Amino acid sequence: MSIPFGYVSPEQQMRDKADYARKGIARGRSVVVLQYEHGILFVAPNPSRALHKISEIYDRIGFAAVGRYNEFEALRLGGIRYADINGYNYARDDVTARGLANLYAQNLGQIFTESLKPFEVEIVVAEVGDSSDEDHIYRLTFDGSVFDETGLVAMGGQAEAVAARLKERYREGLPLAEALEAALFALTEPGGERSPASQLEVAVLDRNRPHRKFQRLIGPKLERLLAGQGEAAPAAEPEAPEAPGTPEAPVTPGTSETPGLPPTAPEGDIDTGSNG
Structure with a gap:
């Protein structure tokens, strides 16, 4: 039997596809996922405020990815649909990272073997x-x-280099600030400059949060962590002494608000629960 012109063996096709996908993934920036004292931490250098590498999938499940944005975004949205349908039809506890990993494995494996071009993605599904x-x-x-x-x-x-640097600083049960420091040490090349807070995407799956465990760390909270102050709130300013003879402002019955002042929101960052 003669071999047709232009024939490529299946083994060579698989090797070519794998090399193509690896080169595409290696062109991007690394993402680090690690356990810390109260859950799982995700850290990624990302100057974009709109295109997220890290997102929430379900109550206890987070998602991180590298590679082509349009490809891993399609996977993320498919995972959210899977989680919502199964959580609604059965129970929320029936949605697990293992089930999502199996779903993604089937989809990625089918695309890799049947499509001319494989997905240039690598993803993490984590559950706290x-x-x-x-x-x-x-x-x-x-x-x-x-x-x-x-x-x-x-x-x-x-x-590989990032993982090696991360292992130098990592140990079980790290507080959040120390875990973030270890992640940034790993993501920064020797002699290079660290990414500023405005160019970092940081999120946690915090087992101590009620219901939905996913939370993005942004703004002052992230800056305090980067400064090594942990999660402690800033010290309150001392109250000014009350002037003698000043009458107390009346309080409307049934409320705790002082008249003339707008209602205030709770202190701290507000997590909108956005999936990115």
């Missing part, structure tokens, strides 16, 4: 449990392979 032993971090590659990671994972860019 009631304790650190119940946390799950799954890393999925462009060909649908699934890796159950423990403690930390780095993907995209120079992932």
Whole structure:
């Protein structure tokens, strides 16, 4: 039997596709995911305020990705639809990171084998449990392979070098500020400058939050963490002494608000729960 002109063996096709996908993923910036004292931390250099690499999928589940934005955004939206449908039809506890990882593995594997061009993506699906032993971090590659990671994972860019630097600083049970410091140390090349807070995308799955565990860290809260002050609130300013003889302002019955002053919101950052 003669071999047709232009024939390429299946093995060579798979190698070519894998090389193509790896080169595309390596061109992007790395993303780091690691466990800390109260949950799971996601950190990514990202100057864009609109195109997120890190997002919420469901109550306890977060998503991080590197590679082509349009491709991993399609996967993220598919995961949200899967989670919403299963949570509605069965129970919210039935939506797990393992189920999502299996769904993504099937989709990525089918695209890799059947399509001419594979997805140039690598993703992490993480779920926070009631304790650190119940946390799950799954890393999925462009060909649908699934890796159950423990403690930390780095993907995209120079992932091996980033992971090596992260292991130098990582230990179990790190406080949030120290975990963020370890992530930034890993993401910064030796001799390079760290990304400013405005060019960082940082989020956590905090097991101590009620209901939805995902929270983006932005603004003053992120700046305090970068300054090494942890999650402590800034010290309150001392009250000015009351002038003698000044009558107290009347309080409207049934309310605790002083007349003439607008109602105030609770202190701290407000998490809108946006999925990005």
